[in-house]
Every structure is written in C-alpha cells, then in structure tokens.
Amino acid sequence: MTTYLLRDVSPLGAERTDLLLADGVVAQIGTGLDAPQDAVVVDASALVALPGLVDLHTHLREPGREDAETIATGTRAAAVGGFTAVHAMANTTPTQDTAGVVEQVWHLGRRAGWVDVFPVGAVTVGLEGERLAELGAMADSAARVRVFSDDGKCVHDPVVMRRALEYVKAFDGVVAQHAQEPRLTAGSQMHEGVVSAELGLAGWPAVAEEAVIARDVLLAEHVGSRLHVCHLSTAGSVEIVRWAKSRGIDVTAEVTPHHLMLTDELARGYDPIYKVNPPLRTQADVEAVREGLADGTIDIVATDHAPHPREDKDCEWAAAAFGMTGLETALSVVQEAMVDTGRMTWADVARVLSTAPARIGRVDDRHGRPIAVGEPANLTLVDPAARRVVRPEAQATKSVNSPFRGRELPGAVVATFLRGRATVLDGVPCDDDVAVAR
Ligand SMILES: NC(=O)N[C@@H](CC(=O)O)C(=O)O
Numbered sequence: 001m002t003t004y005l006l007r008d009v010s011p012l013g014a015e016r017t018d019l020l021l022a023d024g025v026v027a028q029i030g031t032g033l034d035a036p037q038d039a040v041v042v043d044a045s046a047l048v049a050l051p052g053l054v055d056l057h058t059h060l061r062e063p064g065r066e067d068a069e070t071i072a073t074g075t076r077a078a079a080v081g082g083f084t085a086v087h088a089m090a091n092t093t094p095t096q097d098t099a100g101v102v103e104q105v106w107h108l109g110r111r112a113g114w115v116d117v118f119p120v121g122a123v124t125v126g127l128e129g130e131r132l133a134e135l136g137a138m139a140d141s142a143a144r145v146r147v148f149s150d151d152g153k154c155v156h157d158p159v160v161m162r163r164a165l166e167y168v169k170a171f172d173g174v175v176a177q178h179a180q181e182p183r184l185t186a187g188s189q190m191h192e193g194v195v196s197a198e199l200g201l202a203g204w205p206a207v208a209e210e211a212v213i214a215r216d217v218l219l220a221e222h223v224g225s226r227l228h229v230c231h232l233s234t235a236g237s238v239e240i241v242r243w244a245k246s247r248g249i250d251v252t253a254e255v256t257p258h259h260l261m262l263t264d265e266l267a268r269g270y271d272p273i274y275k276v277n278p279p280l281r282t283q284a285d286v287e288a289v290r291e292g293l294a295d296g297t298i299d300i301v302a303t304d305h306a307p308h309p310r311e312d313k314d315c316e317w318a319a320a321a322f323g324m325t326g327l328e329t330a331l332s333v334v335q336e337a338m339v340d341t342g343r344m345t346w347a348d349v350a351r352v353l354s355t356a357p358a359r360i361g362r363v364d365d366r367h368g369r370p371i372a373v374g375e376p377a378n379l380t381l382v383d384p385a386a387r388r389v390v391r392p393e394a395q396a397t398k399s400v401n402s403p404f405r406g407r408e409l410p411g412a413v414v415a416t417f418l419r420g421r422a423t424v425l426d427g428v429p430c431d432d433d434v435a436v437a438r
Contacts, residue, residue, distance in 0.1 A: 001420060002433075003027075005035045009044035009381065011371045013346035019049065021377040024420040029373055042425075044381060047414055050350045052084025052378030054357040054367045056147065056176070056254060057230060057302035058327065060086070060117070062108065063101070064093025069307040069398045071105065074327070075114035077305075077396040079423040081327040082380035082413040084115050085358070085367045090122040091152040097122035097133035099141035106143035113438045114423050118363055121145040123164045123175060127153045132163055139171040146362040149176035151230055152277070154212060156182050161216060165225035172362060174252075176228040179212035179237070180278065189318055191264040191279040199267060201317065204279050206234040213237050217244035217251050228360055229253040231304050233278040235288030242297045252360050254302040255289045257326055257333035258403055262286075266403070272313050272320030273403050276306070293352060294343040300357045303330045307399030325402045328395050332409035335384060340410055346384075377420035386412035396429060 006019040011029075020028040022036070035041050055078065061069040069077075071088070078086050088105055090096035096105060102119040109117025121138035125131045127150045138145040148168060155161045155177060164175050185208045190196050192203025213229055217240065220227035229241060232253045241253045258276060263283050266274040274280060292298040306323025313320050334353065338344040344352075358368025369375040389408050392400035416424040421437055423430055 002422070003036050003039040004417070004422065005033060005039045005041045006044040006049065006381070007041055009047050009049045011049045012350050013048050016045065019371070021417060021420045024377060026371060026373055026375050026377050042415065046385060047381045047383055048346050049371060050082070050346065050380045050382060051354040051368055051371060052380050052416065052418065053082045053331065053353045054361070054363070055083050055086040055303050055305070055327065056300060056357040056361055057151070058086040058088055058305045059091065059307065059323070060088045061092065061307060063104065067309045071108040071117065072112040073396065073398040074305070074307070075109060075112045075117060076429055077327045079114040079416045080396045080413065080429055082331050082382065082416055083327065084378040084416060084418045085118060085363060086115055087118045087120050087147055087361055089151050090120045090149060091127060095122050095126050096120065097125050099134060099137040102138050102143040102145055103141050111438060113434045115418060116363070116367065118147070118361060119143045119145055120176070121148045123148045123150045123155050124160060129153060129155055129157055129160060132160065132167065135164070135167050135173070136170065139173060146171070146173045147176055147228070148173055149178065149230065151176065151178045154178050154180040154182060156212070158215060158219065162219050162223060165220055165227065166223045169225050174226045174228045174360060176230050177212065177216050178230050179209045179216065181208040181211050184208035190267050190275070191281050193264060193282060195264045195267055199270070201267065206236055206281070209234055209278055210236040210240060213240050217241070217249050220251060221247065221249045226250045231256050231259065231278055231302070232289065232298060233259045233281050233285060235285050238288045238292035238297055242292070245297065252299040253297070254300045255293055255298045256304045257301060257330045258324055259289055260286065260293070260301070260337040261333050262403055270317050272315065272317050273401055273405070275317060275320050275322055276324050277322035290337060290343060293338065299352070300360065301330065301334055301352050302357065303327050307397055308401050309399060313401045323401065325392070325395070325397050325399055327397065329390055329402060329404050329409060331382060331413060332411045333404070335411040336409055377417050379417045380413060381415040383412045383414050384410065386410070388412055
C-alpha cells in the first residue's frame with residue numbers, strides 16, 4: 001500500500017502541517033516530517049484537508065435503473081466529489097426492503113471499492129406505505145442498516161410512522177422522512193407561489209412539507225425516538241425543526257446543495273433540469289435554509305443525488321422525472337453558498353458534510369473522524385481557490401441532469417483517500433489503483 005506525505009496541508013483550514021498516511025491510518029502529524037523512502041509526497045500547501053465526506057442521501061439506482069447510474073459509476077462520482085461514504089437510498093427495483101437486497105447493494109459497493117456504501121432500508125414494503133418492511137432483519141444483516149427511508153415517497157400514515165419510529169429504537173436506527181403530504185401535492189409540478197401561477201404549473205405548497213414535519217417531530221417526541229428530516233426546503237420547516245430542537249426532541253435535518261442555491265424562478269424556462277422533489281422554493285426560503293444550516297438547526301448537507309437518463313429529462317416539464325445529480329458539485333455549492341459568504345468556516349463544512357452525517361447514520365466509528373494520529377485515513381483535499389465551469393458530460397456520474405451545468409463554481413476536490421488509499425489524485429479518479437485494491 002502506498003504511503004502518502006501531504007506536505008503543508010491545512011487540516012480544516014487550521015495551521016499548516018504535514019500528514020503522513022500509512023497502513024490505512026493517519027500515522028504522523030507535524031511540520032517538516034521526513035518522507036519515508038517509498039512515500040508519494042503531495043504538495044498540499046494550497047489545500048484544505050477535511051475528513052472524508054459522508055452523504056446520507058444518494059440514489060445509486062442499482063438494482064433496477066442501471067441506465068441512470070450503477071453502484072460502480074455512482075460511487076466513482078462520489079469519490080470525485082470528495083466522499084468516502086454514501087448512504088444508498090432504498091427506491092431501487094427491487095426495493096431495498098429485505099435483508100437480501102440490502103446485502104446485495106452492500107456487496108456491490110464493496111466490490112466497486114470507491115467509497116463505503118451503506119444501504120438505506122425501506123420503511124415499508126415496496127415503499128407502499130402500508131406494511132413495515134423487515135427492519136430488524138436489515139439491521140441484523142451484513143449491511144448493518146441503521147437508516148430507514150421510503151424517500152421518493154412519504155410515510156404518510158401516522159400509525160405506520162409511529163410503529164416505524166418505535167421499532168428502530170431497538171437497534172438505534174433512525175427513520176429519515178421524505179416529508180410530503182400526498183393529498184396536498186397530487187399532480188404538483190413545482191413550488192406553489194407567484195411563479196407557478198404565472199407559468200400555469202400545478203403548485204406544491206410549502207405546507208405539504210411543513211405539516212408532515214410538524215406531525216413527525218411530535219410523533220418522535222411521543223415515542224421517544226430519533227427522526228431525521230430529508231431535504232428540508234422551506235422557511236417554515238426550518239422554524240418547526242428549530243422549535244422541536246428547543247423542546248429537546250431528537251430530530252435532525254438535512255438540506256440539499258440545490259436548495260441552498262437555486263430558486264423557483266429557474267422554472268420560467270420550463271427546463272425540467274430544474275424539476276426536483278421537493279421543488280426549488282423562493283429566495284426567502286433559500287435565505288432561511290442558509291441561516292438554519294449556519295446556526296445548526298439544519299444538521300447536515302446531503303446531496304439527494306438523483307440521476308436520470310436523458311429520455312426522462314429531455315421532455316416537457318410535466319412528463320419529466322423529478323431529480324438532479326449532485327455528488328460532484330456538492331462541496332463547491334456549499335463553499336459558494338456558505339463559506340465564501342462568510343456564514344461558515346471549513347470546520348463547519350467538515351461538520352455538516354462529514355462528522356454529523358456519519359453520526360446520524362451511525363457510521364461514526366469509521367467515518368467523520370477527527371484528523372488525528374491513529375484515525376482511519378479517510379480524507380478529502382480541497383483547493384478553495386480553484387474555479388471551474390460545471391460540464392455534466394465530463395462528470396463521472398452516468399447521468400447529465402446537473403442544474404449547475406455551465407455555471408462557474410468555486411473550489412475543487414484535488415484528492416480523496418479511503419483508508420489511506422487514493423481514490424482520486426490531481427482531481428482524477430484512480431481507476432487502476434481502485435481496481436487493484438478490489
Ligand atoms: N429528489 C428527487 O427529485 N428524486 C428522487 C426521489 C424523490 O422524489 O425524492 C429520485 O429518486 O429521483
């Protein structure tokens with residue numbers, strides 16, 4: 001295994017130092033370290049080192065929609081984006097609702113070798129919202145599932161939600177809710193507001209999200225369980241989570257990069273690249289989620305990377321699929337929205353994109369660890385001064401539905417290390433090395 005000496009890096013933007021990565025761990029930290037004879041020395045004087053990023057919300061599409069993404073292509077894209085772990089959402093075909101399917105996803109993730117893949121288990125059989133899936137069997141499987149979600153669909157029946165919250169307590173699991181009241185959003189195409197009225201597209205009211213979050217924080221309090229809110233998108237949702245936390249309710253929440261940056265104004269061109277669930281909201285909502293992330297009300301940024309093949313996006317708005325890719329732009333968007341605006345430091349970025357998601361997913365024994373001697377060398381090196389134009393065709397993901405295409409974004413992932421092995425170096429995926437390590 002190659003030894004790496006990262007020269008003059010800024011861990012989390014702190015004082016420059018050298019990091020020696022050997023035998024899968026951070027072996028030494030200090031200035032002016034001697035380079036072992038066989039070490040690869042990386043000039044990291046312009047770079048910030050973060051603990052490897054952890055995504056709590058990735059759609060890898062395999063099994064079932066390998067035309068959109070596979071576990072191999074999606075995890076390679078994740079490594080390029082600086083991730084060392086992803087939680088793979090359950091809305092595959094077949095659904096990840098049995099121990100057999102989550103184990104298959106887990107095995108394919110290991111075989112691909114780019115990041116650690118932690119399968120999310122479905123809450124209900126077939127995501128149908130009626131019968132609880134085999135939560136215990138998935139938790140006990142080799143995949144050790146701790147996050148359960150019907151994402152893409154809401155667990156709308158309060159009795160089913162209550163049972164799920166009660167059940168996962170047995171193994172310290174969490175229910176990650178896709179908060180969308182189905183009756184209030186039947187046929188909805190975009191955020192309900194001035195723009196939807198002008199465009200004549202069916203609106204998706206903020207209350208459809210907020211009502212479910214309000215209900216669920218109360219249910220979580222009632223049964224004393226842990227709740228995670230997926231892709232929170234409205235100012236009202238931020239207020240409800242803030243209130244719930246002030247009451248001591250065990251709730252965590254995520255926001256996506258696109259909801260930190262983009263608004264419903266983009267729908268004016270009727271380009272379905274901007275069609276997503278939950279929909280892009282207003283500038284006031286963008287401000288509120290930025291503030292919520294900065295003050296800790298929102299715990300994490302999660303990509304909701306939702307790849308779709310061209311034919312599902314190159315069509316009229318109403319016929320197009322909901323979803324956007326995000327793994328390879330997430331860090332840059334967070335830099336632009338939060339760091340370059342002075343709202344967050346790089347240490348905060350490490351918290352919202354690594355430490356906190358690892359803790360929520362209960363993988364914090366391996367990921368989101370401090371950069372310290374003896375810790376697993378899961379690291380991301382970022383060049384904050386870089387600027388690049390997003391070119392979806394040049395990305396590692398199999399799909400091209402990036403809402404940031406053509407935009408110039410700050411920052412670039414220069415290297416990613418998974419247990420001391422480089423998965424990305426000089427911004428390029430290490431295909432040969434990852435293949436050897438398999
Ligand atoms: N976020 C999205 O817009 N799409 C997701 C699922 C979902 O609808 O949440 C997908 O799987 O494509």
